[in-house]
Amino acid sequence: MKKPFVTLEQAKKIIETYPTPFHIYDEKGIRENARKVNAAFSWNKGFREYFAVKATPTPAILQILKEEGCGADCSSYTELLLADAVGQKGEDIMFSSNVTPAEDFIKAAELGAIINFDDITHIPFFEKLAKIPETVSCRYNPGGVFQVSNSIMDNPGDAKYGMTKEQMKEAFKLLKEKGAKHFGIHAFLASNTKSNDYYPMLAKIIFELAVELKNELDIHIAFINLSGGVGVPYEPDEFECDIMAIGEGVRRVYEEVLTPAGMGDVAIFTEMGRFMLAPYGALIATAIHEKHTYKEYIGLDACAANLMRPAMYGSYHHITVLGKENAPCDHKYDVTGGLCENNDKFAIDRMLPKIDMGDILYIHDTGAHGHAMGYNYNGKLRSAELLLKEDGSVEMIRRAETPADYFATLDFTGLLK
Numbered sequence: 001m002k003k004p005f006v007t008l009e010q011a012k013k014i015i016e017t018y019p020t021p022f023h024i025y026d027e028k029g030i031r032e033n034a035r036k037v038n039a040a041f042s043w044n045k046g047f048r049e050y051f052a053v054k055a056t057p058t059p060a061i062l063q064i065l066k067e068e069g070c071g072a073d074c075s076s077y078t079e080l081l082l083a084d085a086v087g088q089k090g091e092d093i094m095f096s097s098n099v100t101p102a103e104d105f106i107k108a109a110e111l112g113a114i115i116n117f118d119d120i121t122h123i124p125f126f127e128k129l130a131k132i133p134e135t136v137s138c139r140y141n142p143g144g145v146f147q148v149s150n151s152i153m154d155n156p157g158d159a160k161y162g163m164t165k166e167q168m169k170e171a172f173k174l175l176k177e178k179g180a181k182h183f184g185i186h187a188f189l190a191s192n193t194k195s196n197d198y199y200p201m202l203a204k205i206i207f208e209l210a211v212e213l214k215n216e217l218d219i220h221i222a223f224i225n226l227s228g229g230v231g232v233p234y235e236p237d238e239f240e241c242d243i244m245a246i247g248e249g250v251r252r253v254y255e256e257v258l259t260p261a262g263m264g265d266v267a268i269f270t271e272m273g274r275f276m277l278a279p280y281g282a283l284i285a286t287a288i289h290e291k292h293t294y295k296e297y298i299g300l301d302a303c304a305a306n307l308m309r310p311a312m313y314g315s316y317h318h319i320t321v322l323g324k325e326n327a328p329c330d331h332k333y334d335v336t337g338g339l340c341e342n343n344d345k346f347a348i349d350r351m352l353p354k355i356d357m358g359d360i361l362y363i364h365d366t367g368a369h370g371h372a373m374g375y376n377y378n379g380k381l382r383s384a385e386l387l388l389k390e391d392g393s394v395e396m397i398r399r400a401e402t403p404a405d406y407f408a409t410l411d412f413t414g415l416l417k
């Protein structure tokens with residue numbers, strides 16, 4: 001069963017200071033998990049997790065992960081600014097972008113970030129803006145479908161990211177001519193995978209390519225970046241990835257492919273977002289309306305502007321009615337927000353305990369791609385973000401938006417005569 005990291009009593013206390021809705025993060029959970037990730041790959045001397053900033057672009061969170069030894073994976077100008085703001089320096093920053101504007105490349109170069117080229121044409125594009133660094137990376141896309149034990153995980157052949165094998169060879173040759181000395185290979189083939197075999201299988205594909213590229217082009221492969229994609233169990237009985245088993249699986253493939261090729265110095269990098277943060281965040285909202293028409297509806301003070309995944313992907317997020325953890329789930333509800341969009345539903349036909357007005361609902365696993373994906377449709381404002389610290393105290397790490405924020409990009413001066 002899924003257990004909230006705050007109780008009803010704690011939530012009530014927090015709400016006295018910070019009204020719902022808000023996202024709250026569990027510092028203890030974040031730190032313990034980050035330590036486990038580092039332990040799982042401790043067999044690899046150069047291992048580093050570069051946290052995918054897009055998942056939770058909040059400085060206090062980035063700071064915690066930095067303290068746990070993580071770098072930052074950025075893909076836009078503002079994400080680079082955030083990484084810089086929390087003191088990530090030079091090669092602590094991985095720049096894994098695509099369709100990259102010139103100013104983003106310039107900023108990444110200025111910060112000394114590791115550039116991960118999404119396409120071969122980005123090399124001449126980049127060269128007009130900055131010098132090719134000594135350490136560079138390229139993103140690989142093997143095409144086709146990606147399968148783990150007979151089930152299709154994802155469809156790289158349909159994905160806009162990365163280069164073909166031939167292009168990887170051309171790109172590395174070109175980069176070598178331009179002075180690059182240390183090379184990285186990156187690939188992201190499947191998202192939110194629920195299998196301990198994803199990273200090891202991906203590793204095998206990249207490791208074999210690495211050996212081929214090293215031998216053919218006589219280059220030093222410095223790191224392999226397995227990127228993100230390790231999943232979390234959003235549903236109560238879903239498979240839960242075991243990061244220790246995943247690390248061990250990657251080690252075995254490493255010993256099988258890289259070590260015999262004399263490549264035992266290759267560092268393993270990851271760029272996880274979801275696995276690092278999703279379970280350690282929750283959206284807390286209050287039931288403010290109930291409606292009995294052709295279905296039973298519960299309306300919250302939160303909406304898809306605070307958490308878009310259910311509306312956008314039909315994603316499941318578990319809901320706990322705080323204080324009713326042990327009550328029977330004998331009521332079927334659609335739990336909705338107030339957008340003028342019928343897809344603004346956190347849950348559809350969900351069996352829950354009887355919900356009364358004023359009940360506090362805990363929406364699980366919103367720590368990654370939650371607040372970050374928020375938007376302002378219908379003039380809805382994004383919520384605050386709070387941090388539940390290890391000592392039990394609560395700190396606001398991002399205030400809620402106000403109407404002034406929503407209007408900040410407008411100039412009313414011509415209208416206000």
Ligand SMILES: *Cc1c(COP(=O)(O)O)cnc(C)c1O
Pocket residue numbers: 052054055073075096097188191192227228229230271272273274275368
């Ligand atoms: C989104 C993204 C990640 C993180 O993915 P998760 O599924 O959150 O682990 C890592 N790297 C890149 C390049 C991404 O676009």
